[in-house]
């Protein structure tokens with residue numbers, strides 16, 4: 001199928017894009033088009049106007065800002081993966097980005113689009129949920145900062161208003177002694193994941209778990225941080241039994257998505273394994289960082 005007719009306006013500033021979103025009936029932003037074009041072609045989305053943000057100078061870019069890595073909404077996945085500041089300040093990004101679709105998707109798709117779309121399988125939102133972060137949006141009333149824990153509201157539903165533009169995504173930088181781990185399983189490499197997990201672990205001087213943050217993606221309506229799994233680990237030696245218990249706690253915390261490629265029971269089982277494996281990697285790296 002082909003898209004239903006729409007008006008197309010290329011904004012050249014954030015202010016112009018925000019004004020267009022406010023003025024036009026049923027207007028929708030288009031950035032990389034990697035998710036939206038499918039919706040348009042299937043006529044699942046029929047916006048009256050597309051507001052193209054690709055020509056807005058300064059909406060992309062990467063910089064350190066205090067305790068955060070700040071990424072402009074128009075930054076492409078591939079540009080973020082290669083960016084020297086991102087590689088130095090937050091290596092997990094370059095580690096995770098190759099899991100996002102194919103090279104063409106990563107060269108067109110944007111960080112702002114990925115967060116605004118709110119797909120549960122998206123890797124970078126999972127990283128932000130796990131590390132901590134915030135999203136800055138701009139609307140007619142000005143800018144507001146949305147903590148990441150308040151950003152993903154439901155399946156493909158976020159806290160971005162219909163007349164707001166995502167302008168920046170901010171990832172909290174972990175402590176140098178913390179180790180990061182990531183695992184995902186997909187039917188084929190580059191397909192949407194069936195389940196993914198990320199973990200950030202810091203060991204204390206005795207080798208026990210001092211702090212742990214665990215996130216799960218692709219298996220719940222939103223990327224989700226699983227505090228109950230984290231709590232099972234604190235103060236414990238991270239042996240195989242402790243990791244298995246954390247995996248089980250994460251599996252119990254999700255409301256698994258059902259789909260042809262993975263039913264709910266299977267998804268719970270692989271979530272437990274992904275969490276265990278991500279934790280094992282994070283713990284190993286935390287040991288290396290502390291030694």
Ligand SMILES: Cc1cc2nc3c(=O)[nH]c(=O)nc-3n(C[C@H](O)[C@H](O)[C@H](O)COP(=O)(O)OP(=O)(O)OC[C@H]3O[C@@H](n4cnc5c(N)ncnc54)[C@H](O)[C@@H]3O)c2cc1C
Pocket residue numbers: 028029030031032033034035036037053073099100101102105108109110111112113114116117119121122123124160164165166167190191192193
């Ligand atoms: C074959 C294929 C495989 C893929 N695999 C993966 C994968 O494994 N992991 C993954 O994370 N993603 C995957 N994607 C999606 C890809 O990452 C998209 O780039 C991303 O989800 C959306 O970014 P975009 O810039 O293309 O947004 P668009 O498609 O342009 O827009 C997506 C949505 O976000 C809104 N939007 C875009 N930018 C803004 C903004 N600045 N402010 C407010 N709203 C905005 C749009 O209105 C629309 O609703 C895949 C896509 C394809 C086609």
